[in-house]
Structure formats: structure tokens, C-alpha cells
Amino acid sequence: MNSEVKNNQIHKNDFFSGIPLPDYDQLVNCMHCGLCLPACPTYALTGLEKHSPRGRIRMIKAVADKDLEITPGYIQSLDFCLDCQACVTACPAGVEYGQLVEAAHHQISAFQKKSGKTSFLKTVLLNGLFKKQQRLHLAASLLRIYQKIGLHKIVVKSGFLKIFSTKLHELNILSPKVSGYKPYPKFFQKENSDSTGIKVGVVTGCIQDVFFNNVNHDTIDVLAYNGYQVITPANQQCCGSVFGHNGELDLAKKAVRDLIDLFWNEKVEHIIINSAGCGSYMKHYDTLLHDDAVYKDKAAWFVSRVKDVSEFLADQGFKRPENTLNLKVTYHEPCHLVHGQKISNQPREIIKALPGAEFIELQESDWCCGSAGIYNVTHYEDSMKLLDRKMDKIKKSGAQYVVSGNPGCMIQLVYGSNKFNAGVEVIHPVSLLNMFYKGE
Numbered sequence: 548m549n550s551e552v553k554n555n556q557i558h559k560n561d562f563f564s565g566i567p568l569p570d571y572d573q574l575v576n577c578m579h580c581g582l583c584l585p586a587c588p589t590y591a592l593t594g595l596e597k598h599s600p601r602g603r604i605r606m607i608k609a610v611a612d613k614d615l616e617i618t619p620g621y622i623q624s625l626d627f628c629l630d631c632q633a634c635v636t637a638c639p640a641g642v643e644y645g646q647l648v649e650a651a652h653h654q655i656s657a658f659q660k661k662s663g664k665t666s667f668l669k670t671v672l673l674n675g676l677f678k679k680q681q682r683l684h685l686a687a688s689l690l691r692i693y694q695k696i697g698l699h700k701i702v703v704k705s706g707f708l709k710i711f712s713t714k715l716h717e718l719n720i721l722s723p724k725v726s727g728y729k730p731y732p733k734f735f736q737k738e739n740s741d742s743t744g745i746k747v748g749v750v751t752g753c754i755q756d757v758f759f760n761n762v763n764h765d766t767i768d769v770l771a772y773n774g775y776q777v778i779t780p781a782n783q784q785c786c787g788s789v790f791g792h793n794g795e796l797d798l799a800k801k802a803v804r805d806l807i808d809l810f811w812n813e814k815v816e817h818i819i820i821n822s823a824g825c826g827s828y829m830k831h832y833d834t835l836l837h838d839d840a841v842y843k844d845k846a847a848w849f850v851s852r853v854k855d856v857s858e859f860l861a862d863q864g865f866k867r868p869e870n871t872l873n874l875k876v877t878y879h880e881p882c883h884l885v886h887g888q889k890i891s892n893q894p895r896e897i898i899k900a901l902p903g904a905e906f907i908e909l910q911e912s913d914w915c916c917g918s919a920g921i922y923n924v925t926h927y928e929d930s931m932k933l934l935d936r937k938m939d940k941i942k943k944s945g946a947q948y949v950v951s952g953n954p955g956c957m958i959q960l961v962y963g964s965n966k967f968n969a970g971v972e973v974i975h976p977v978s979l980l981n982m983f984y985k986g987e
């Protein structure tokens with residue numbers, strides 16, 4: 548068949564129907580060289596071609612060409628992928644694997660809905676908890692009480708939840724410690740600071756908001772300390788990435804439109820995000836809404852302004868702290884920062900600017916820690932193998948602090964530090980910077 552005719556047929560009618568990603572060219576660009584294989588954690592875990600980027604691309608193409616059905620094996624292979632995008636960095640042909648896997652997830656989700664096989668856990672998390680931030684807050688408050696009265700430890704130790712579901716037991720083990728919640732100021736500017744007169748908006752996120760409320764406050768403080776007028780729009784919900792990565796395209800688009808409106812209405816000059824996974828997703832809002840007549844331009848506006856906080860501070864410059872704290876610090880690179888956004892030096896620049904901080908480079912700093920969204924819940928055992936490897940390198944570094952700018956990585960590393968007796972503190976780069984500003 549003529550390839551152009553074939554491309555159009557597939558693009559218009561089948562595989563990518565209703566899915567704003569990507570060209571069929573992405574599938575045929577893969578030349579099967581295998582240079583991505585050594586970078587792939589799931590290939591390292593199994594040694595199986597079907598769990599490698601090349602194998603997955605072959606299968607996605609076979610489904611698109613209608614040479615392969617959506618089988619349980621196909622779904623398992625795609626679900627087993629961490630979406631870490633290490634293969635994207637390694638690929639000399641520039642294959643946008645991230646777009647392919649996301650399109651495949653949308654397709655699988657549509658197929659599962661049609662055949663009534665949607666996973667119960669995903670339904671509860673996506674259609675229940677993440678749909679409304681108030682529900683996450685309520686869940687976090689209950690979790691806090693549960694942890695405070697000591698029930699959490701007892702339930703983990705007894706393995707009681709395994710009677711109902713192993714996944715529930717794993718979710719319980721992984722749940723991070725919830726601290727008290729402090730609301731954000733709608734507008735914040737430091738008195739007597741050298742004002743830049745620049746208005747920046749802060750995205751507070753969903754997981755970041757309930758579990759790392761302090762990181763959002765540190766972000767606001769650090770930006771204000773550096774002379775920015777900081778706007779934190781109220782009523783923020785998920786940025787859409789949790790839905791997008793799990794095949795819920797309509798929910799993702801709704802979340803994206805709502806978030807764009809909040810920042811559009813404030814007319815901010817920069818939009819700052821401190822969660823790598825969210826930032827990576829937000830930088831593709833324009834692709835996601837490319838056929839939305841109302842939101843296309845607004846999405847492009849948003850994308851042109853959004854920056855990871857470490858990227859923003861390193862690019863624009865930031866005040867050097869006056870306080871000295873003698874600490875040994877290493878850095879774990881969130882996949883969606885280093886591979887998804889190609890941000891690698893900027894967080895290191897921040898750490899190296901801290902008086903008294905000794906920066907120790909981490910071996911395999913860009914190897915996935917196994918967190919990967921809800922992967923540590925859906926694939927607990929494999930996630931723990933990756934975490935074991937990561938904690939081994941962290942222990943060898945001899946650092947007291949491990950820095951990482953993504954809530955998923957932070958939860959995983961805190962859990963890993965306890966599980967593997969690493970004895971390290973896990974901290975966001977912006978919190979570390981604020982710690983030096985305050986001299987605490």
C-alpha cells in the first residue's frame with residue numbers, strides 16, 4: 548500500500564482517531580537500532596524485547612497497522628512501561644516515544660471502557676480522588692488522623708489490608724506522612740525587597756498541594772525574596788497529567804482548560820511549576836488542545852510562559868544566600884525533568900551556589916527511582932527493585948540530603964530511605980534554597 552495513503556487512513560480513521568498525538572511518522576521513524584535498550588529500566592529488569600522501547604514501538608505500530616489486536620499481553624507491556632522517557636534521550640532518530648505511549652494508553656483506555664474492563668484502582672483514583680482537589684484534601688486529612696493515632700503502623704505491620712487487596716496494602720505502605728495544611732496567599736510580595744515588578748503565577752498542583760504544601764510555600768517565599776510579585780490562584784485542581792498518563796483524555800482536557808483559565812485571568816508574565824511531572828505535561832498543552840478553537844491560543848500562551856522553578860531561577864538569576872550551612876548534598880534527577888524537559892544543570896546550579904553545601908554527584912542520577920506516577924502502587928515489586936538500586940547509589944554517595952524536584956520521586960525516596968536504612972533527608976531544590984535563605 549502506498550505509505551501516504553496508509554498514513555492518512557490510520558491517522559484519520561483508526562489508531563489516533565480523536566487522539567491529538569502524534570504523526571504516524573513517529574512510528575516509522577524508529578529504525579530498530581536498539582541504542583535505547585541500555586537506557587530502559589524495564590528492559591534492564593527483564594531482558595525481554597517486549598519490555599524494551601523498540602519492542603513496544605513495534606507493537607504499537609502493529610496495532611496501528613491492524614496486524615495485532617489489543618491483547619492482554621500488549622496492555623501488560625504498555626502498563627509495565629514507566630514512561631520515564633530515558634529512551635527519548637537515548638534515541639538518535641528523535642523518536643518521541645512519550646507521545647506514542649500516551650496515545651497507546653488513550654487507545655487502550657477506550658478499548659477497556661468499551662469492553663467494561665477498566666481497573667477498579669484506576670477508576671477510584673482517577674474518577675474519584677483526582678477529579679476534585681477537595682476530595683484529595685479530605686483523603687489527606689483522614690490519612691493524617693490515621694497516621695497520628697498510630698493506626699497506620701499497626702495496619703502495615705499486621706498486613707490486615709492484604710485480606711481485601713494487595714494493592715491497597717501497598718498503597719498504605721507508600722502513603723507519605725501528612726503534615727498540617729497552610730493556605731497560600733493570593734498575592735505575595737516581600738516588603739523592602741528589590742522588586743522586579745514582574746508578576747509570576749505559581750501552580751500548586753494536586754499531590755504537591757496536599758503532601759508537600761511546604762514546597763509550594765517555599766516556592767512562593769523564594770520567588771518573593773527574589774523580587775517577584777507572586778500570584779497563587781485559588782481553586783487549582785490537577786494539571787491533567789494524572790489523567791493524560793492513564794488514558795483519560797477527556798478528563799485531562801477538562802483539567803487543562805480549567806487551569807489555563809485561572810492563569811489567563813491573572814495575566815501573569817511567567818507560570819512557575821515545582822513538580823517535574825506536571826511541568827513536562829504542561830509544556831505540551833498546545834499539542835493537546837491544538838484542535839480546540841477556543842483554547843488553542845490560550846494553550847500556546849500558557850506554554851510560552853510555563854517554567855520549572857529551578858529552570859526559572861537559573862535562567863533569570865537568583866540571590867545567593869548569605870547563610871552558610873555545612874551539608875553534604877546529592878541530586879536525583881526526576882525523569883520528567885531530565886528526559887521530559889531536558890533540565891539537568893539548573894538544579895545543580897542552585898545546589899552549587901549554596902555556601903557550605905558540598906555537592907556530591909550521584910551515580911546513575913538519571914535512572915528512574917521507580918515512582919513513575921502510580922507505578923509504585925500498580926507495580927509495587929518492580930518499583931521496589933528500581934528503588935533498591937537507587938538507594939544503593941544514594942548510600943554510596945555519603946550525602947545527608949538528596950535533592951529532587953518532583954513529588955512522586957520525593958515520596959518514593961522518603962519511603963526508600965526508611966525501607967533501605969539510608970538515613971537521608973529528601974528535599975526539593977527550592978526548599979533547600981529557602982533553608983539557606985533563612986539560615987535554618
Ligand code: SF4
Nearest residue numbers: 587628629631632634
Ligand atoms: S519510557 Fe522508560 S520504561 Fe518506557 S520504554 Fe522508554 S526507557 Fe523503557
Ligand code: SF4
Nearest residue numbers: 577578580581583638
Ligand atoms: S526508539 Fe530510537 S534508539 Fe530505540 S530502536 Fe528506535 S530508533 Fe533506535
